[in-house]
Amino acid sequence: xxxxxxxxxxxxxxxxxxxxxxxxxxxxxxxxxxxxxxxxxxxxxxxxxxxxxxxxxxxxxxxxxxxxxxxxxxxxxxxxxxxxxxxxxxxxxxxxxxxxxxxxxxxxxxxxxxxxxxxxxxxxxxxxxxxxxxxxxxxxxxxxxxxxxxxxxxxxxxxxxxxxxxxxxxxxxxxxxxxxxxxxxxxxxxxxxxxxxxxxxxxxxxxxxxxxxxxxxxxxxxxxxxxxxxxxxxxxxxxxxxxxxxxxxxxxxxxxxxxxxxxxxxxxxxxxxxxxxxxxxxxxxxxxxxxxxxxxxxxxxxxxxxxxxxxxxxxxxxxxxxxxxxxxxxxxxxxxxxxxxxxxxxxxxxxxxxxxxxxxxxxxxxxxx
Amino acid sequence: xxxxxxxxxxxxxxxxxxxxxxxxxxxxxxxxxxxxxxxxxxxxxxxxxxxxxxxxxxxxxxxxxxxxxxxxxxxxxxxxxxxxxxxxxxxxxxxxxxxxxxxxxxxxxxxxxxxxxxxxxxxxxxxxxxxxxxxxxxxxxxxxxxxxxxxxxxxxxxxxxxxxxxxxxxxxxxxxxxxxxxxxxxxxxxxxxxxxxxxxxxxxxxxxxxxxxxxxxxxxxxxxxxxxxxxxxxxxxxxxxxxxxxxxxxxxxxxxxxxxxxxxxxxxxxxxxxxxxxxxxxxxxxxxxxxxxxxxxxxxxxxxxxxxxxxxxxxxxxxxxxxxxxxxxxxxxxxxxxxxxxxxxxxxxxxxxxxxxxxxxxxxxx
Numbered sequence: 001x002x003x004x005x006x007x008x009x010x011x012x013x014x015x016x017x018x019x020x021x022x023x024x025x026x027x028x029x030x031x032x033x034x035x036x037x038x039x040x041x042x043x044x045x046x047x048x049x050x051x052x053x054x055x056x057x058x059x060x061x062x063x064x065x066x067x068x069x070x071x072x073x074x075x076x077x078x079x080x081x082x083x084x085x086x087x088x089x090x091x092x093x094x095x096x097x098x099x100x101x102x103x104x105x106x107x108x109x110x111x112x113x114x115x116x117x118x119x120x121x122x123x124x125x126x127x128x129x130x131x132x133x134x135x136x137x138x139x140x141x142x143x144x145x146x147x148x149x150x151x152x153x154x155x156x157x158x159x160x161x162x163x164x165x166x167x168x169x170x171x172x173x174x175x176x177x178x179x180x181x182x183x184x185x186x187x188x189x190x191x192x193x194x195x196x197x198x199x200x201x202x203x204x205x206x207x208x209x210x211x212x213x214x215x216x217x218x219x220x221x222x223x224x225x226x227x228x229x230x231x232x233x234x235x236x237x238x239x240x241x242x243x244x245x246x247x248x249x250x251x252x253x254x255x256x257x258x259x260x261x262x263x264x265x266x267x268x269x270x271x272x273x274x275x276x277x278x279x280x281x282x283x284x285x286x287x288x289x290x291x292x293x294x295x296x297x298x299x300x301x302x303x304x305x306x307x308x309x310x311x312x313x314x315x316x317x318x319x320x321x322x323x324x325x326x327x328x329x330x331x332x333x334x335x336x337x338x339x340x341x342x343x344x345x346x347x348x349x350x351x352x353x354x355x356x357x358x359x360x361x362x363x364x365x366x367x368x369x
Numbered sequence: 370x371x372x373x374x375x376x377x378x379x380x381x382x383x384x385x386x387x388x389x390x391x392x393x394x395x396x397x398x399x400x401x402x403x404x405x406x407x408x409x410x411x412x413x414x415x416x417x418x419x420x421x422x423x424x425x426x427x428x429x430x431x432x433x434x435x436x437x438x439x440x441x442x443x444x445x446x447x448x449x450x451x452x453x454x455x456x457x458x459x460x461x462x463x464x465x466x467x468x469x470x471x472x473x474x475x476x477x478x479x480x481x482x483x484x485x486x487x488x489x490x491x492x493x494x495x496x497x498x499x500x501x502x503x504x505x506x507x508x509x510x511x512x513x514x515x516x517x518x519x520x521x522x523x524x525x526x527x528x529x530x531x532x533x534x535x536x537x538x539x540x541x542x543x544x545x546x547x548x549x550x551x552x553x554x555x556x557x558x559x560x561x562x563x564x565x566x567x568x569x570x571x572x573x574x575x576x577x578x579x580x581x582x583x584x585x586x587x588x589x590x591x592x593x594x595x596x597x598x599x600x601x602x603x604x605x606x607x608x609x610x611x612x613x614x615x616x617x618x619x620x621x622x623x624x625x626x627x628x629x630x631x632x633x634x635x636x637x638x639x640x641x642x643x644x645x646x647x648x649x650x651x652x653x654x655x656x657x658x659x660x661x662x663x664x665x666x667x668x669x670x671x672x673x674x675x676x677x678x679x680x681x682x683x684x685x686x687x688x689x690x691x692x693x694x695x696x697x698x699x700x701x702x703x704x705x706x707x708x709x710x711x712x713x714x715x716x717x718x719x720x721x722x723x724x725x726x727x728x729x730x731x732x733x734x735x
Contacts, residue, residue, distance in 0.1 A: 038535070170565070174607050178678040178689045178698070185709055197536075203680035203687060226683040226703075239683050241540065293684050312544050312551075314569035315588045317605060318658055321569070323544055337589070343551055 002063040002076075002157035002190055003028045004049060010057030011044045011214075018044040020214040021058060026207070029188045031181070033205035035195060037237070041214040042194035046160050049192065050079050062158060073104075078156035080164050084147035086135040093118055093131040096149040121149045124186060126179075141172045145179075152187060159191040166195070177203050198238045202226060210234050232364040235289050235357055241321055241332045243289045243357065248327055250286045250358075252278065261356070263288060264327060266306045271354040277368045278358070285361035292334040294355035297322065297347045306349040310341050324349065371433035371446075371523040371556055372398045373419060378428035380414045380580075388414040390580040392428070396524075396558050401550050403567040404560045406577035407603070412560045413528055415577070419558060420449050420526050432524060448517035449526045456501045456512055462488075463497040466515040487515040490552055491545070507538045511545070518553060525557040532563060543569055564604045568592070576600050593721075598652060598730040601723060607657045607687060610697045611725075614653045616642060625653050625724060629693030630672045632717045638734050642724070647733045652725040657700040659721035662688050663714045664707065670714035679707050690715060 004026040011019035019041040026032035034042045047053040048060055051072035060067050067075050086095050096118045100109045109117070122128045125145045135143060144164060151159060165176045181204045184191050195201055201208045202222040210217045210225065210233075218230035229235035235243045248264040259275050261268040268288075270278075308326035315321075315337070322333045322341055326349055333349075341347065358367045373396040380389035389411040396402040404412040417423040419430055421442035429438045437445050456465050466487055470480045488494045491511040501509060510530060517525060531542045547570050550557055561567050567574045568588040576583040576591065576599075584596045595601035601609050614627035623639040625632045632653070634642070663670040674690035674697070684703045689696055690713045699715070707713065724733045 170563075170606050171608055174698075177680065178687075178696075181678050181680065182709065199682060202682050222681045226681070242537075291684070312548050314543070314547065315592075316565065316569060318592065 001028050001188070003030075004032075004158055004190060004192065005061040006045070006049075006058065007061070008058035009045065009048055009055060009060055011041070011048055011053065012056045017214050019048070019211075022209075022211065022214070022216045023058075024209050024216065024219060026190060026192055029190055031184045031204060031206045032190075032192045033195065033201040033208045034192065034211060035198060035201040035208050035237075036211040037196055039213070040196075040211045042196075042211060043162055044214075045211070046079070046162055046192060046194055049158070050077050050160055051075050052079075075158075076154075076156050077158040077160055078151035078154050079160040079162065080147050080151045081162050084143050086143060086146055086150075088135050090135075091131065092122070092127060092133050092135070092138070092146050095135065095146050096121060096131075096153055098150060099154045117153055118149075121153050124152075124183060125149050139172075140168050141176055144168070144176065148180075148183075152189070156189065159187075159189045161191060161193040163195055164193070165200070166197070173200075180204060199240065202238070210237065212237075228366070228369045229357065230366055230369055232287065232289065232359045232366075235359070235366070239291055241292045241334065243291050244295065244329075244331045245287060245289050246326070246329050246331065248288075248329075250288050252286070261286075261288065261358075264306075265304060266350070267304065268351050268356055269353045270356070274354065274356075274358065274368060281360075281367045283360040283362075283367050286367065287359040287361040287364075289357035289359060290351050290355065291357075292321065292332045294352040295331060295333040296350045296352060297324070297333055297335060297339065297341065298350070300348040301346070303348070307346055308349050310343050310345040310347060312343060313341055372396060372400075372431075373524055373556060373558060374431040375415070375419070376429045376431070378415070378418060378430065379426045380411065380418060380423060381426040387580050389418070392582055394575055394582060394585065396556060399554050399556055401547070401557045401559065401570060401572045403571035403574045404558065404577060405562070405564060405567040405574050405603070406583075407562060409579075410577040411580040412562075412577050416526050416528055416558060416560050419524075420447055421445050422449075446523040447526055448520050448522035448524075449528070450510075450513050450517050450530045451528050456509060456516075458502045459500060461498055461500055462493060462504070462512050462515075465501060465512050466497075466519055469516060469520050483519045484515075487518045490518065490549060491515050506534050507542055510534070510542060514546075514549070518549075521555075523556065525555050527557065527559045529561055530559075531566070532561065539566075546570065565606065568604065576603060578603075594732075594735055595723070596732055596735060598654065598725040598732070601654050601725070601732070605656055607698050607700065609654045609656050609723075610660070612653045612655075612692075612695055612697070613650060613727075614724075615650055616647065625651075625722070627653065628695065629674075630715075630717075632672075632719060632722065634722070635719050638719070638722070638724075641734050645733055647724070647726070650727045651733065652727060652730075654723040654725055655717055655721060657687070657698045659718040660697065660699040661716040661718070662690070662699045662701050662705065662707075663716075664712070666714045667716075670716040672715040672717070674713045674715050676707050676709055676711045676713045678709055681706070688713065 006024045008021040008023055010021055036042050048055050055068045097114050100114050122131050127145055165173050208225050209219045212233055218234050251262045253260055253262050306326050308324040311325045312323040318337050320335045324331050375392050375394045378392045381387050406412050418425050425438050466484045467480050493511050531539050575585045578599050584600045591604050612627050614625045617624045617626040623634045674692045677691045678689040680687040686701050686703055688699045
């Protein structure tokens with residue numbers, strides 16, 4: 001067990017700064033996620049923690065120990081990759097037992113000891129019955145569990161997982177998410193997990209660090225990240241379909257004690273909470289973000305507001321995702337299946353009150369957090 | 370424009386492997402039909418037989434009123450788009466799209482008009498002068514589709530054209546493909562293993578498994594009225610839950626009863642089960658959306674369970690609970706918060722519940 005601390009950790013490849021002064025604190029036994037698109041610097045960060053690449057600036061601590069220059073073998077971390085690299089000629093049992101039989105540890109464990117440990121890890125991974133199988137007889141999810149077992153058997157202080165389920169199909173990924181989250185709880189091992197999949201991070205993490213182009217954008221719990229994104233990058237990256245950012249200029253209008261937003265004729269009431277947040281800001285130009293489920297469509301054909309033409313209707317489970325062309329923008333709207341729009345329909349568009357997000361158009365920072 | 374019909378079509382490889390078994394299928398004129406199924410289900414073999422790239426072992430393929438079973442691919446008036454685009458990398462986008470027209474010796478001005486129109490529809494007008502090697506994956510796929518469009522074929526055949534693109538680009542291309550279909554109005558048969566893609570794109574979906582057709586219907590029909598357990602389990606993420614149960618009657622009431630739960634069945638369901646004389650073990654199927662969860666027992670949530678994993682997902686959340694060792698996933702509102710180990714109380718929306726025959730997998734309550 002150990003906590004992991006990064007203090008302005010930096011990784012450079014020539015002139016390219018892959019990880020730019022990233023500071024984060026992964027607490028003991030926490031399930032910590034690093035979320036970002038490809039090229040964000042996720043894997044470089046993980047490799048610095050593992051010791052698989054040099055640290056070009058800042059500090060990395062595991063437990064209380066500065067590990068910048070410590071070799072990987074002495075850090076007591078275990079890493080699981082997307083590719084499982086199992087030994088095809090060994091049984092599941094021997095694959096999991098392999099690290100215990102390594103020359104460096106060969107004398108540490110008696111055969112009975114090895115058996116007991118493999119059985120325990122196997123049971124936790126729900127592979128207890130399959131220990132005699134060969135890797136070729138396993139499904140993708142089962143192979144991934146063997147690879148995890150091989151990492152876990154060493155009882156590392158820190159467990160590093162680099163996109164471990166990215167290549168599995170949607171159904172298996174759904175299943176493995178729940179499994180991995182439950183396993184992490186049971187083992188209680190501090191774990192750091194990278195993924196480009198926002199749903200995976202929201203679902204499984206205790207804490208998420210969102211990074212892009214080597215820069216840390218936000219650290220928070222899944223609900224903080226989703227409900228209070230720190231900037232427009234996080235807002236756009238987390239949530240599916242992604243948040244809409246209409247390009248209409250946005251103005252604050254005060255009238256008769258009521259403050260509202262105006263976007264090219266669309267009036268949006270704002271709550272005292274948002275008003276108070278705005279009062280604390282000096283931001284001049286605002287950018288509005290609204291999630292697909294917070295846009296309302298109606299068949300009203302008159303009255304102030306926005307009108308758009310339905311560009312496309314897609315069914316997603318028991319919802320519709322409607323793409324509607326409004327002004328210069330395509331907005332995506334999530335509606336119940338009963339809202340039966342067809343391509344070409346002219347609809348009125350409004351925003352659910354108090355559900356808009358506001359960002360500084362210059363810096364991209366949220367003005368609400 | 371044309372419809373496509375398959376009549377009792379078989380594909381048998383090497384005299385033994387039945388890749389497609391006695392397939393009867395119709396794609397209507399101007400329809401977007403998805404062939405959906407896991408790998409090895411026969412969907413690509415089917416598409417390739419329609420294209421003429423595979424021989425038909427038995428049965429017949431019709432395009433419009435014409436039997437094309439033995440017609441050469443180039444004479445079938447179809448255009449095919451693959452996952453790998455097979456473009457000429459060192460030619461420009463313009464020349465790639467123009468290629469099939471020049472082969473037909475079309476006049477220069479006519480070629481130009483057609484290429485520009487296709488580029489406009491696909492939003493790649495700005496890329497016409499660029500060489501293909503310098504394009505991204507989504508752009509290349511648009512060029513591939515452009516080359517198919519200019520031929521104005523009767524039928525478009527697409528084999529997983531966007532499955533290799535990354536998620537956001539795929540979602541964007543999905544919108545474009547469907548929009549393209551609306552604008553071009555060409556009969557389209559589209560192969561995919563991705564149920565989300567099929568649901569979003571198709572007018573109708575044909576689900577295949579192990580070489581056989583399982584069901585054809587609109588996305589809603591397949592989602593809410595699956596004919597068997599395979600279709601029920603294949604469509605929808607998170608997937609439908611299945612629990613082993615038996616029927617129990619108590620006076621006028623009928624219940625589906627299993628280890629740790631008992632659900633009252635609606636009258637219509639009871640009537641159907643009685644007329645089908647259903648007995649013995651069966652599989653109760655219910656979608657995560659059609660379960661409700663609460664922290665306390667209530668009239669709507671009478672079944673005791675325990676939370677196994679809680680996954681927040683923004684506007685919704687996923688709760689996996691355990692009932693007597695069986696795992697069940699539930700989709701609930703984002704403001705429902707719980708954690709592993711906590712008690713949970715579950716309710717079944719009984720009008721959304723399916724019962725499948727344990728042996729044949731057939732849906733007993735349709």
